[in-house]
Amino acid sequence: MxxxxxxxxxxxxxxxxxxxxxxxxxxxxxxxxxxxxxxxxxxxxxxxxxxxxxxxxxxxxxxxxxxxxxxxxxxxxxxxxxxxxxxxxxxxxxxxxxxxxxxxxxxxxxxxxxxxxxxxxxxxxxxxxxxxxxxxxxxxxxxxxxxxxxxxxxxxxxxxxxxxxxxxxxxxxxxxxxxxxxxxxxxxxxxxxxxxxxxxxxxxxxxxxxxxRQPELLRRSEESRYNSLVKGGPLGVIACGIASNYVCEAHPEGISLLKVSQYPLPESLVRDLAATSAEIVVVEDGQPFVEEQVKALLGAGYPVSGRLTGRLPRTGELNPDNVAAAFGLSNEDGHAPAHNLAARPPQLCQGCGHRDVYAALNQVIAEYPNARVFGDIGCYTLGALPPYRAIDSCVDMGASITMAKGAADAGVHPAVAVIGDSTFTHSGMTSLLDAVNDNAAITVILSDNLTTAMTGGQDSAGTHKFEAICLALGVEREHLHVVVPLPKNMEEITRIIREEMEYKGVSVIIPQRECMQTLARKNRQKKAAQ
Amino acid sequence: MKTDIKLAGVGGQGILSIATVIGEAATAAGLHLKQAEVHGMSQRGGDVQSDLRLSTDPIHSDLIPQGGADLILSMEPMEALRYLPYLSPEGAVVTSSRPFVNIPDYPDEAALLQEVDALPNVTRMDIEQVAKSLLAPRSANMVLLGMAARHLEILSPDELRTAIRTVFARKGDKVVEDNLKAFDAGYEGLQ
Known part of the structure; x- marks a missing residue:
């Protein structure tokens, strides 16, 4: 059915x-x-x-x-x-x-x-x-x-x-x-x-x-029902995936449209389009992947435009407005922008354990003007924004620990890493092993909220295993601490952070408290089940 | 016929539930629909919006062009103002009156509401107060949908009521009744 x-x-x-x-x-x-x-x-x-x-x-x-x-x-x-x-x-x-x-x-x-x-x-x-x-x-x-x-x-x-x-x-x-x-x-x-x-x-x-096998892949792409050429006028347009919707929404007149949804780029269709068009505009979301290939295919003499030529913005996603503008069309003017308007960036939830972690860290860091805090990817990246402004970097999954180590190798002290539980098992464990093997003077704060929070609370691979993992990787028992990030424990947490920042080896502090969102969802499910 | 709606609010206010109800009604009515949502990082207390496009003809773009929205439907007054460049000159604004202040530089409330009221076609209500007075405090978003129903020619109030029943059915009769009551209060403009 x-x-x-x-x-x-x-x-x-x-x-x-x-x-x-x-x-x-x-x-x-x-x-x-x-x-x-x-x-x-x-x-x-x-x-x-x-x-x-x-x-x-x-x-x-x-x-x-x-x-x-x-x-x-x-x-x-x-x-x-x-x-x-x-x-x-x-x-x-x-x-x-x-x-x-x-x-x-x-x-x-x-x-x-x-x-x-x-x-x-x-x-x-x-x-x-x-x-x-x-x-x-x-x-x-x-x-x-x-x-x-x-x-x-x-x-x-x-x-x-x-x-x-x-x-x-x-x-x-x-x-x-x-x-x-x-x-x-x-x-x-x-x-x-x-x-x-x-x-x-x-x-x-x-x-x-x-x-x-490449010629076969090309032939399949040229014959694919997901690639289609509809001729309608002297302006050639190549639109990839979702970009074709924006072109149809703008409905410029006198175009021949090659919609591309399968690659390798269907070269015969591009040549066919070029043969009956005076120029080609490439409309694609992301980077100028097709535009570069079309230019190479048709040679320097053939006019091709798109993101590389400024006909479309070089960065950022396509939308019905910048695509319409690329064809010299403009959408209706809306109302003028408002005056009473302020930016409302995302922020850590009220009651979130990461807040207590940053409050404690900031309190101690204030005593160490040379300290650097290497952040990582997750909700806690929002600690870069006010009111905390607590991290100095965020690059890729797991980079907090290894960047802190490299900075410590270069002489930065204290060098602190802040990483979440799911990010740690994703890519932080090997970093920690490197740090242990080099006895790097770093303090790792493994902020464990028992979930992969930023993407909506999926199970985290290492839940309830973090102490065992850190010990097995060679972190010394006396430099591994589990604390509960709550305002009432602020004195204990700041004391431990201060002591471990003074230690010239690897320490790991695990503030552990369940994500507010995950906890609330579990409670709702429990209530519904009753 | 087509209707383009910009749904706005702050992460966690329940704008996606409004979209779900309208989406259900539109599907039942055999309309074409596209609904672009915001997921991920910006849901954490930041501004969120959803583009909801309904039409008797096929819809191409998932996003509403500038100046193309027939309606801004907002759970928060400043968030209603954020999308004005998308509102068509004849478009309407339906919004909650109550500011959600979670940033230090939130504008002066009186000036903000004055700017909202100066718009040519605006309806605002303290939807949270209305929901509370109905003893249905979690249904403020359905009060807003009720207010919007007067501007939605493409869907009748009864089609929206049926959709509310369908969408909330699995949460039990009390939730369905609360949401219907809230919808009616918004529709009738009860303060």
Whole structure:
């Protein structure tokens, strides 16, 4: 039975994957990708079929486990935000060399305009780098439809397939026509060792085979129903994924529109468009991935414009206004901006344990003008903003500990790291081992709220294991402390921070108190169950 | 026919529940719908907004163009003002009167409300007070939806009432009744 459901782009991807016979989803939470895995975790069909869906420790463990499931012949999905691609790049790129058995689909959700991110890198470059097919849905219906296509394609060309999302599609809802669930693959482990054992001799052969397969990937892209050319006038427009919606919304007159939702870039369609157009405008969310390739394809003499030429803004996401402006159209003027308006940035919740951690840290740090505090990624990054202004850096998952160590190596003292529990297991444990092995003079504050809070309270991989982990990594018992971050304990906490900042080795302080949001949700669920 | 709505508020005020009810009503009525939401970091006490587009014809963009919104629907008066450049010259503003002050530089309340009242087409009410007086303090957002119903030609009040029943059904009869009462109070403009 075909039914219509109101779904977020993320949810449509998830349902599409389930209906394509998914056997396992592997993911670490990250905005704007989190809802894909959450949808599968809550789906009755996934429960019935025993689809594996627990959160992974990080994107690399997720990618590798999914590759293992694919090796065993079953269909696996990996989901992450764009910067997660950096974490799993080793596994992702080499999965292009080994190839896959069961369909392996990797969803990377990009965040143009950096709504919840530290950069706006474009994941399509990773797909090209690994030389694998890329699909880029333009609306919620395509999100659902192209998952079946992605798994089929992956098995036919025996390669991972990258699906590129953007925030606006991930978090926008529309009605989606859904179909019937298809069967799951049977267990059928591969036994072709020369493909999977990437010793140089095998790897060279595999890489040559991957290169040799590129013309086929191009042909499939040129014949794909997700790439379409509609001729209508002398102005050539190439619009990728969601960008095609903004072009249709602006409906400039006299254009020929090439919509691209499958890569490698369909070169024959681009040449066809160029042959009947006087110039080409490239409209794409993210970085000028297609624009650069079109310029190379058509040569310096052919006029191509887009983000590189300033026709569209070089940074930030597309929207109906900047796309209309690129065609010399302007939307209606709205009301003038208001006068009585102030910025309202996000902030730590009232009663949050991170607040008490920063209050204590700031009190001690005030006594040490040379101290530096290296932050990390999570709700507690908001400690950079007023009223705390407590951290000096935030770069990537786990960087707090290793940057503090490097700064301590250079002579910074005190060097303090602030890292959350989920970020610590994601990428901080190896950093701590480096620090212990070098006996670096750093103080690590592992602020444990028993959840992955910023993305909405997903389970955290190390809950109730942090003392054991730190001890096992070699942190000395007398320099490992667990405290409860509450105002009434301020004296104890500040005393411990002060003492450990004076210690010339690795100390770890674990302020431990459950996230207010997670606790409130559990209480509501308990009440509802009564 | 199309209606573009900018929903606004502060993280945690429940604007997504309003969107869910309108979305349910629109789907039941066979309308096309796109609803861009904000998830993630900005939900932590920051400004949040959602673009809700309803139409009898297919909708392309998930986002509302500048000057294109028919309605700004806001749980907080300053947040209503934030999106004025998106409001069409004939557009309406329906907002809560009560400031949510969680920043040190919140504007002067009297000046703020004066600016709101100077808009050509504005309805405001202390929705939290109304919800409290109805003994349904958690339904302030449905008071706001009731106020908005007078501006939503594309959906009838009865279609919205039915959607409230559907959306809140799993939370029990009391929650459904509270929300319907709140909706009606907003619709009738009861102070």
């Amino acid at each position: 075909r039914v219509k459901r109101l779904l977020l782009g993320d949810e449509a991807l998830a349902l599409g994957a389930l209906h394509a016979g998914l056997s396992g989803v592997y993911a670490y939470p990250g905005t704007p990708s989190t809802e894909i895995t959450e949808f599968i975790q809550g789906a009755p069909l996934a429960r019935e079929r025993g689809v594996r869906s627990r959160w992974c420790t990080n994107e690399k463990t997720a990618m590798e486990a999914a590759l293992g499931m694919s090796y065993a012949g079953k269909r696996a999905l990996v989901c992450m935000k764009h910067v997660g691609m950096n974490v799993c790049a080793d596994a992702f790129v080499n999965a292009g060399i080994t190839g896959v058995k069961g369909g392996l689909v990797v969803v990377a959700a990009d965040d143009p305009s950096m709504h919840s991110s530290q950069n706006e890198q474009d994941s399509r470059f990773y797909g090209k780098f690994a030389m694998v097919p890329i699909l880029e849905p333009s609306d919620q219906q395509e999100c659902y439809d192209l998952m079946a296509e992605a798994f089929r394609l992956s098995e036919e060309v025996r390669l991972p397939v990258l699906v590129r999302m953007v925030t606006r599609l991930a978090h926008s809802r529309a009605a989606v026509q859904t179909g019937e669930p298809g069967p799951q693959n049977a267990l059928d482990p591969d036994s072709e060792r020369t493909r999977w054992v990437l010793l140089p001799g095998n790897a060279r052969r595999q890489y040559a085979a991957l290169v040799a």
